[in-house]
């Protein structure tokens with residue numbers, strides 16, 4: 084029996100943007116249990132296994148000191164002061180010799196966990212004069228952002244879930260990912276279905292969400308543009324266009340009609356593998372629905388032509404007039420941010436590219452989705468003016484960037500690589516760093532929920548539909564004797580050493596951070612939220628999450644002088660659609676006698692990208708290669724068998740498992756596991772790195788450079804069974 088004091092504290096899980104409210108049971112300074120908080124509104128006590136596992140991940144082999152890589156490749160502990168001194172000196176020398184653009188930062192998942200990280204990364208990079216701020220959003224769904232620029236946006240945003248007659252999900256699995264259904268997704272979906280909402284899912288896998296679908300279009304991977312063009316064509320044919328809405332709010336209706344004319348039911352059926360009856364049922368539901376949402380996810384984004392898929396999704400939305408009108412309750416409400424009143428009117432298309440930074444790699448450039456990650460390895464490896472020599476890396480890049488071999492080569496060639504980590508076992512990316520920043524665990528830091536109000540600008544699937552916000556104080560102290568820094572502190576201290584002034588910027592104002600006296604994380608949060616609609620001090624008064632009803636927004640009427648229109652026939656998109664129509668789709672798909680299967684991405688409930696989660700969470704420690712039993716039979720494989728998976732760019736060892744929810748001919752596998760090529764790690768223990776099968780050069784998106792990361796032709800060959 085423990086004699087330690089037991090206490091329960093309220094907090095927030097920050098493993099993903101679900102940001103679930105949790106109750107943390109402490110035994111002394113040890114986290115004994117993490118559970119859902121039943122008193123917090125909206126979530127009804129919901130929590131997933133990853134949240135519950137925060138208890139054990141907190142107490143595992145923690146990294147207590149920063150590490151410096153020695154010439155022989157080993158690591159030695161160093162103090163925070165030494166880390167800051169040495170990193171500052173190196174940054175200063177690189178800037179002197181090569182200029183500020185030789186310094187880059189990359190932020191991935193950890194930006195979700197640490198609300199102060201992004202503002203300080205931006206501020207630091209601005210202070211040294213470097214534009215090289217990259218992030219995971221350009222290897223995620225950059226097309227969603229580009230499509231919004233090309234099509235224009237509805238200033239009233241999408242309708243609220245409760246107002247939808249139909250929801251169309253294209254390669255997204257909210258029950259697992261929490262995209263689009265942020266709070267308690269299973270219960271929310273059941274409620275919506277009970278209320279009469281129809282669900283249409285386009286996905287080669289009958290996933291956890293499509294099991295609730297009225298129509299599941301189990302398409303061949305990579306054929307989303309064909310399918311969407313077909314649905315548009317059928318809507319035009321059967322008079323399912325909201326002409327009145329389009330007349331006032333959109334341009335290019337006739338051009339779009341002509342562009343999709345070739346996508347008749349026969350062609351689409353043959354090409355996508357979806358039956359004509361299912362197409363018909365889908366079109367009927369769409370035509371009968373007054374309000375809807377057409378939402379793409381990771382699936383089509385990875386399958387190439389993600390921008391076109393996202394664009395056609397917006398076109399479908401607009402030709403049906405599925406945008407909410409004046410008087411409706413809005414879908415978003417600013418609490419910890421400032422906001423503009425939503426209006427029932429379009430805002431015209433904006434430039435998606437053609438401004439900002441141009442890179443030397445494959446002609447890639449800055450776009451409305453940000454700096455292209457696709458350019459980063461090339462910009463590191465190509466000598467000469469513009470070469471990147473130092474990277475602050477907040478991600479698990481060796482397991483999450485396409486082409487792990489190239490990622491390793493590039494990151495190893497840097498003069499300076501800094502990677503934060505929490506565990507002494509170190510991630511593969513941390514293992515090749517010059518400096519590993521030992522950082523606090525999420526329950527050791529305070530939290531504000533502001534990011535969930537900012538991300539909807541990047542992707543409509545995140546954020547709350549209620550004016551919701553939370554502040555969570557520190558729950559536990561870091562391990563005794565540990566010398567840790569929160570990542571934002573590194574930026575602050577290096578800037579201080581270099582004599583740079585850090586400024587926080589938001590649309591309303593610029594604020595200079597005091598560079599004499601280091602703020603606490605809480606003080607920094609006050610500054611970050613200085614223009615919030617509800618003062619942070621007010622949010623802090625509520626230990627539970629709270630719905631701030633007083634800032635609820637209603638969609639305002641259209642400005643009488645508004646002449647903006649949504650573009651249904653952007654020229655670049657129409658050209659790409661024309662390519663789709665005229666190409667040999669078998670050639671483009673790329674399967675043949677050798678590469679018979681298509682690899683597709685997925686997410687799993689008990690994994691989150693490359694994050695450290697307790698291996699005990701999952702039945703098997705690796706990421707299984709799921710296939711249909713009919714395919715396994717042909718290959719004479721049983722679940723658990725070891726296989727060699729080969730693409731045109733690389734090979735990995737994997738372990739198959741059966742999933743009869745998959746379309747035949749498809750292999751579905753999660754990313755974020757495994758090791759880097761050349762490593763001796765056992766895939767039965769660490770899993771398989773699907774990114775070793777990818778190449779940046781393969782069929783990359785011409786605008787942002789995201790390569791083929793799904794719908795990837797592969798071969799699967801049995802290997803001798805693993806020794807027990």
Ligand SMILES: Nc1nc2c(c(=O)[nH]1)N[C@H]1C(S)=C(S)[C@@H](COP(=O)(O)OP(=O)(O)OC[C@H]3O[C@@H](n4cnc5c(=O)[nH]c(N)nc54)[C@H](O)[C@@H]3O)O[C@H]1N2
Nearest residue numbers: 191192193219223478479480483503510684692693694754
């Ligand atoms: N093949 C394939 N590749 C993909 C995808 C796919 O579907 N298929 N998805 C893509 C998408 S959508 C995304 S968003 C990216 C995500 O890619 P990443 O952003 O790289 O993934 P995360 O796992 O979120 O990053 C967390 C990693 O950073 C380390 N880390 C660094 N700093 C910290 C810190 O301060 N705290 C903690 N706790 N950990 C830290 C963690 O240990 C972990 O290794 O992956 C992309 N890659």
Ligand SMILES: Nc1nc2c(c(=O)[nH]1)N[C@H]1C(S)=C(S)[C@@H](COP(=O)(O)OP(=O)(O)OC[C@H]3O[C@@H](n4cnc5c(=O)[nH]c(N)nc54)[C@H](O)[C@@H]3O)O[C@H]1N2
Nearest residue numbers: 254255256260288304305380381382386683685686691692
């Ligand atoms: N548990 C968990 N939750 C997460 C994450 C995680 O790693 N684990 N990651 C977070 C991140 S970084 C992101 S970006 C979001 C992503 O959230 P989602 O977009 O919902 O991503 P997935 O859950 O991978 O769902 C992708 C779906 O696309 C399907 N698919 C694959 N290829 C194709 C195709 O060619 N066409 C179509 N139509 N469908 C296809 C897959 O079968 C799968 O069902 O999830 C976030 N939430």
Ligand code: SF4
Nearest residue numbers: 096101102103131134
């Ligand atoms: S869904 Fe799971 S991982 Fe995401 S915030 Fe909630 S409990 Fe954490």
Ligand SMILES: [Mo]
Nearest residue numbers: 219222223224
């Ligand atoms: Mo993502």
